Amino acid sequence: MKIFSAQQIYEADKSTIKKEQITSEALMERAASQLFEWVHSRLRGTQVNIVLFCGIGNNGGDGMVLARMLHEHGYSTKVYVVNYSDKRSEDFLLNLNRLKEAEVWPDFINESIEMPELSPNDIIVDAIFGIGLNRPPAPWLGKLIQHINASQAFVLSVDIPSGLPMDREPWDPSHVIQSSYVLTFQVPKLVFFLPKTGIYVNQWEVLDIGLDQEYLSKTDTDFELIGRPEVLPLYRPRLKFSHKGTYGHSLIVGGSYGKIGAVQLASNACLSVGSGLVTAYVPKCGYHSLQTAIPEVMVLTDSDEENISQIELPFEPTVIGVGIGIGLNEKTASAFGALLKSVAASMVIDADGLNILSQNPELLKDVPELSVLTPHPKELERLIGKWDSDFEKLEKTKAFSSQYNVAVVIKGAHSIIIYKDKGYVNTTGNPGMATAGSGDVLTGMLTGLIAQGYPPLEATIFGVYLHGLAGDLAASTLGYEATKASKIIENIGSAYSELFRQPEQNAQENN
Numbered sequence: 001m002k003i004f005s006a007q008q009i010y011e012a013d014k015s016t017i018k019k020e021q022i023t024s025e026a027l028m029e030r031a032a033s034q035l036f037e038w039v040h041s042r043l044r045g046t047q048v049n050i051v052l053f054c055g056i057g058n059n060g061g062d063g064m065v066l067a068r069m070l071h072e073h074g075y076s077t078k079v080y081v082v083n084y085s086d087k088r089s090e091d092f093l094l095n096l097n098r099l100k101e102a103e104v105w106p107d108f109i110n111e112s113i114e115m116p117e118l119s120p121n122d123i124i125v126d127a128i129f130g131i132g133l134n135r136p137p138a139p140w141l142g143k144l145i146q147h148i149n150a151s152q153a154f155v156l157s158v159d160i161p162s163g164l165p166m167d168r169e170p171w172d173p174s175h176v177i178q179s180s181y182v183l184t185f186q187v188p189k190l191v192f193f194l195p196k197t198g199i200y201v202n203q204w205e206v207l208d209i210g211l212d213q214e215y216l217s218k219t220d221t222d223f224e225l226i227g228r229p230e231v232l233p234l235y236r237p238r239l240k241f242s243h244k245g246t247y248g249h250s251l252i253v254g255g256s257y258g259k260i261g262a263v264q265l266a267s268n269a270c271l272s273v274g275s276g277l278v279t280a281y282v283p284k285c286g287y288h289s290l291q292t293a294i295p296e297v298m299v300l301t302d303s304d305e306e307n308i309s310q311i312e313l314p315f316e317p318t319v320i321g322v323g324i325g326i327g328l329n330e331k332t333a334s335a336f337g338a339l340l341k342s343v344a345a346s347m348v349i350d351a352d353g354l355n356i357l358s359q360n361p362e363l364l365k366d367v368p369e370l371s372v373l374t375p376h377p378k379e380l381e382r383l384i385g386k387w388d389s390d391f392e393k394l395e396k397t398k399a400f401s402s403q404y405n406v407a408v409v410i411k412g413a414h415s416i417i418i419y420k421d422k423g424y425v426n427t428t429g430n431p432g433m434a435t436a437g438s439g440d441v442l443t444g445m446l447t448g449l450i451a452q453g454y455p456p457l458e459a460t461i462f463g464v465y466l467h468g469l470a471g472d473l474a475a476s477t478l479g480y481e482a483t484k485a486s487k488i489i490e491n492i493g494s495a496y497s498e499l500f501r502q503p504e505q506n507a508q509e510n511n
Contacts, residue, residue, distance in 0.1 A: 118148065125156050244277055254280075
C-alpha cells in the first residue's frame with residue numbers, strides 16, 4: 001500500500017472531482033458518510049454523548065457532515081466550532097449552514113471562551129485540523145488540545161490527530177491530540193509509523209472514500225506500507241526436483257568469548273528460513289557449543305581461541321551474514337576489513353560489524369553492493385551521524401544508501417527498509433521482540449533468504465515482514481514478556497504457513 005504525501009492526496013482529491021464530475025462538497029459528503037457508517041455500526045444507536053470539535057477548514061467540514069448524520073439518526077451530539085481564523089473553507093461554511101438547517105446549533109470556541117466541560121464517558125470527535133497543518137497551533141488551541149487529552153474520553157480523530165503535521169515532528173508535543181482511534185481517508189500517513197509521531201496514534205483504520213484509483217496506482221510515492229498483499233508475491237516456491245545446493249550456502253561469521261549464542265541464533269534462523277547449507281565461522285571457543293546446539297550447521301573455527309582474527313574460507317559462500325557477537329577487537333576489525341576486500345558476495349551486516357564500519361569509515365567503500373545493513377538506532381547514528389528528527393533520519397539514511405548502494409533496515413516498532421530514495425514500512429512485530437537476540441535472528445533470516453535466490457531488497461522486505469510475523473505468533477501464545485529470540489525461530493515455519501492461510505480460516509478461528 002502506497003503512503004502518499006499531503007500534496008499527493010490533494011491531487012488525488014482534484015483528480016477524483018474532475019474525473020467523476022462531482023463537487024468537492026459531494027466528495028466531503030462521501031468521506032463523512034464513511035465516518036458515520038464506522039461509528040454507527042459500532043454504537044448501533046447506543047445513547048452516548050458525542051462531542052465534536054470542528055475546525056474551520058475541510059477537516060472541520062467533515063466533522064460538520066458527521067454531526068448532521070449522527071443527529072439525523074438520533075444520537076446525542078454537541079458541536080463546537082474551533083474558531084481559530086477568519087478564513088473558512090467554502091465546504092465548511094456550506095455544511096455549517098446545513099447543520100443549522102437540521103436544527104443543530106454549534107457553539108463557537110475562541111481564545112476568550114472557557115474550556116467546555118468534558119466527561120470520561122463522552123466520545124470526542126477530533127476534526128480540528130487536517131493534513132494541511134503547516135504552523136504551530138496558537139497557545140489557546142494548545143490548551144484546548146491539552147483539555148481534550150486530559151478528559152480521559154475516547155477520542156476519535158478524523159484523518160489525522162489534530163496538531164500533528166504530515167511532514168515534520170510536532171512543534172510542541174503537548175499540543176497534539178492523543179487519539180484513541182484514527183479514521184484516515186484512503187491511505188495511511190507516514191507519521192503513523194515514526195517513533196516521535198506514531199505515539200499520538202493508538203489505533204488507525206483506512207476508510208476508502210473512492211479516490212481516483214488510476215491516479216493512486218500510477219503515482220509514485222517515497223514510501224510503501226508492507227503487509228501481507230505486498231509480501232505474498234515475493235514468495236519463491238520450492239521446486240520438486242531441487243536439492244540443498246539449489247538453496248544456497250550461507251556463511252555466518254561472528255561470535256567471541258561469551259557471545260557464541262548470537263551465532264547460534266543467526267545460524268538456526270538461517271536454516272529455519274530455508275537456506276540449503278549453513279556454515280558458521282567462529283573463534284575456537286565456539287566449536288563444541290555450536291556442534292552440539294545445531295547439528296545441521298557446519299562449523300569452521302578461527303586460529304584464535306576467543307576472537308576472530310582472520311577469516312580463511314575453503315569454499316565460496318552464496319551470501320555472508322556477519323557481525324553478530326563479533327566484538328570490537330583490533331584483530332577482528334582487521335579480519336573483517338580483509339573479508340570485505342576478498343569476497344564479492346552480498347552481505348548482511350549487523351551489530352559489531354556495523355560498529356567496526358562506523359569506527360573505520362574507509363571500509364564502507366569495500367562493502368559489496370546490494371548488501372543489507374540492519375542497525376538499531378544507536379548503530380545507525382554511528383553510521384550516518386546525529387539527526388534532529390525522524391524525517392531527517394530518513395533523509396540521511398536515503399543518502400547513505402544511495403552513496404554505498406546498500407539496503408538499510410532501520411529497526412524499530414515499525415522497521416523501515418531504505419534503499420536509495422525509497423522506503424518500505426513494515427507492519428508486523430510487537431514489543432515482545434525488544435529482547436536480546438531478536439536482531440541476530442533477523443540477520444540469519446535475511447542471510448538465508450538471499451542464499452535461496454531472493455534479490456537482496458526483496459529478501460529484506462520479505463524477511464523483515466516474516467520475522468515480525470513469527471514474533472507475533474510467538475507473542476500470541478507466550479505474551480510479550482516471554483517472547484524470547486529462540487521462540488521467534490520456532491515460529492518461522494508457522495509464519496510461512498500463515499502467509500498462505502485463507503481469510504475465512506482466520507475469521508473462523510477468531511470467532
